[in-house]
Amino acid sequence: MAPKLAYLGLGNMGQAMCKNLVQKGNLSSPLVLYNRTAKRANELSDRVGNCIVSSSITNAVADADIIFSCLTDDNAVLETFTEILKHDVKGKLFVSCSTTQPETSDKLASLVEAQDAGLVTMPVFGEPSMAEKGLLTCVPAGRADLVVKVLPYCTGVIGRAVIDFSDQPHSKAxxxxxxxxxxxxxxxxxxxxxxxxxxxxxxxxxxxxxxxxxxxxxxxxxxxxxxxxxxxxxxxxxxxxxxxxxxxxxxxxxxxxxxxxxxxxxxxxxxxxxxxxxxxxxxxxxxxxxxxxxxxxxxxxxxxx
Ligand SMILES: NC(=O)c1ccc[n+]([C@@H]2O[C@H](COP(=O)([O-])OP(=O)(O)OC[C@H]3O[C@@H](n4cnc5c(N)ncnc54)[C@H](OP(=O)(O)O)[C@@H]3O)[C@@H](O)[C@H]2O)c1
Incomplete structure (x- = not known):
C-alpha cells in the first residue's frame, strides 16, 4: 500500500513543497498538515486541497508513515522532535528538510533510531520561488533503503535534481x-x-x-x-x-x-x-x-x- 504522508512546518519552503506533493506526488491519501501556527495550515489546505489539517503534532505523526518536516533552525527541530519522540513512532520514516548543523543531524538520527524509526536528512537548495515551481535540489543522506522511499517525492515533485548521499552519515548532507x-x-x-x-x-x-x-x-x-x-x-x-x-x-x-x-x-x-x-x-x-x-x-x- 502507498505510504501516507504528513508535513510539519508550513513556512515559505514547507508550503511550497506541500503544494507540489499534493499536485504531483501521486499520493494515495490526503496529505496530513501540521504547523505550530494553525492558521497557516488551514490556509494552505484551502488553497491546495487534498489535505487534512491535524490539530496536534502527535496526531499528525500518528496518521502517517513518512513525515516530512521543514523548520527554522536546530532549536526548532530539536524542540519539535523531543515532543514527537515522547510517543510511539516505531517503523515511521522522518524526512528532515530543515537546514541544521551537521552535528545536530547526526544527533537527531540517533534519537530517532533509538525509537526504532528512521531518519533521512534532506536539506534542500533553492529559495521559495524555486520551491514553488518544484525546482529544488534535494540532498538526502541516511540508510539507502530509507532514502529510496523518499526519492519518488524528489525529482519531478518537489525538486529538479538529487545529490544522493545514501549510506553516508546524516551530517554530510x-x-x-x-x-x-x-x-x-x-x-x-x-x-x-x-x-x-x-x-x-x-x-x-x-x-x-x-x-x-x-x-x-x-x-x-x-x-x-x-x-x-x-x-x-x-x-x-x-x-x-x-x-x-x-x-x-x-x-x-x-x-x-x-x-x-x-x-x-x-x-x-x-x-x-x-x-x-x-x-x-x-x-x-x-x-x-x-x-x-x-x-x-x-x-x-x-x-x-
Ligand atoms: N527560505 C529559503 O530560501 C530556504 C532555502 C533552502 C532551505 N531553507 C531552510 O528551510 C527551513 C525553513 O525555512 P523557511 O524559509 O520555510 O522558514 P519560515 O518561512 O520562517 O518557516 C519556518 C517554519 O518553522 C516553524 N517553526 C519555527 N520555530 C518553531 C518551533 N520552535 N516549533 C515548531 N515550529 C517552529 C514555523 O512555524 P510558525 O508558522 O508557527 O512560525 C514555520 O512553519 C530552514 O531550515 C531554512 O534554512 C530555506
Missing part, C-alpha cells in the same frame, strides 16, 4: 548545505556589486541584467531580477529572511574557523548582510545585499524611488 551557502552568498554579492557598478558607470542595470541572463542563467539571473525589480525590499514577507541568512552565515564562519579554512570574500558579504539587518530590521531579505551595496555607492537602499 548538512555539511554540503552549509558549504553550499558560501556559493549562494558570494553569488548574491557578485550580482549586487555588478548591478551597482552598472548603474554608477551608466551602463544601466537592465543592460547588465541582459548579460547575466545569457551568460549566468539560473541563480544569478533569478537574484538579478529580484534586485532590479525592487523585490528585495517591496515584499510583505522576505523570501529569505535576513535573520535566517545571518544565522546560517554565522554557522558557515564557525565551520571555517573550526576547520582552519579562510573565507575572505564570504566575510565581506557577511558584513553586507549585517548592513541589511541594520537598515531593514527583521523584514530584511538576503537579496537586500544589493541595497547595502547601493548605500556604499552613495545611492538609496531602495532602487524604485
Amino acid at each position: 548538512s555539511l554540503l548545505k552549509v558549504i553550499g551557502n558560501v556559493f549562494i552568498i558570494n553569488m548574491i554579492e557578485t550580482v549586487a556589486e555588478g548591478l551597482v557598478l552598472a548603474e554608477k558607470a551608466e551602463l544601466g542595470k537592465e543592460n547588465l541584467h541582459k548579460f547575466i541572463e545569457v551568460i549566468f542563467p539560473g541563480p544569478h539571473a533569478l537574484y538579478s531580477k529580484r534586485m532590479i525589480t525592487g523585490d528585495y525590499y517591496t515584499r510583505d514577507e522576505p523570501a529569505v529572511a535576513i535573520d535566517m541568512a545571518r544565522h546560517l552565515a554565522e554557522e558557515v564562519s564557525g565551520l571555517a574557523s573550526a576547520s582552519g579554512a579562510k573565507l575572505p570574500a564570504y566575510e565581506v558579504a557577511r558584513k553586507h548582510l549585517d548592513m541589511v539587518k541594520d537598515y531593514a530590521g527583521a523584514k530584511g531579505d538576503v537579496s537586500g545585499i544589493y541595497g547595502a551595496l547601493r548605500l556604499l555607492g552613495g545611492l538609496a537602499f531602495e532602487n524604485q524611488n
Whole structure:
C-alpha cells in the first residue's frame, strides 16, 4: 500500500513543497498538515486541497508513515522532535528538510533510531520561488533503503535534481548545505556589486541584467531580477529572511574557523548582510545585499524611488 504522508512546518519552503506533493506526488491519501501556527495550515489546505489539517503534532505523526518536516533552525527541530519522540513512532520514516548543523543531524538520527524509526536528512537548495515551481535540489543522506522511499517525492515533485548521499552519515548532507551557502552568498554579492557598478558607470542595470541572463542563467539571473525589480525590499514577507541568512552565515564562519579554512570574500558579504539587518530590521531579505551595496555607492537602499 502507498505510504501516507504528513508535513510539519508550513513556512515559505514547507508550503511550497506541500503544494507540489499534493499536485504531483501521486499520493494515495490526503496529505496530513501540521504547523505550530494553525492558521497557516488551514490556509494552505484551502488553497491546495487534498489535505487534512491535524490539530496536534502527535496526531499528525500518528496518521502517517513518512513525515516530512521543514523548520527554522536546530532549536526548532530539536524542540519539535523531543515532543514527537515522547510517543510511539516505531517503523515511521522522518524526512528532515530543515537546514541544521551537521552535528545536530547526526544527533537527531540517533534519537530517532533509538525509537526504532528512521531518519533521512534532506536539506534542500533553492529559495521559495524555486520551491514553488518544484525546482529544488534535494540532498538526502541516511540508510539507502530509507532514502529510496523518499526519492519518488524528489525529482519531478518537489525538486529538479538529487545529490544522493545514501549510506553516508546524516551530517554530510548538512555539511554540503552549509558549504553550499558560501556559493549562494558570494553569488548574491557578485550580482549586487555588478548591478551597482552598472548603474554608477551608466551602463544601466537592465543592460547588465541582459548579460547575466545569457551568460549566468539560473541563480544569478533569478537574484538579478529580484534586485532590479525592487523585490528585495517591496515584499510583505522576505523570501529569505535576513535573520535566517545571518544565522546560517554565522554557522558557515564557525565551520571555517573550526576547520582552519579562510573565507575572505564570504566575510565581506557577511558584513553586507549585517548592513541589511541594520537598515531593514527583521523584514530584511538576503537579496537586500544589493541595497547595502547601493548605500556604499552613495545611492538609496531602495532602487524604485
Ligand atoms: N527560505 C529559503 O530560501 C530556504 C532555502 C533552502 C532551505 N531553507 C531552510 O528551510 C527551513 C525553513 O525555512 P523557511 O524559509 O520555510 O522558514 P519560515 O518561512 O520562517 O518557516 C519556518 C517554519 O518553522 C516553524 N517553526 C519555527 N520555530 C518553531 C518551533 N520552535 N516549533 C515548531 N515550529 C517552529 C514555523 O512555524 P510558525 O508558522 O508557527 O512560525 C514555520 O512553519 C530552514 O531550515 C531554512 O534554512 C530555506
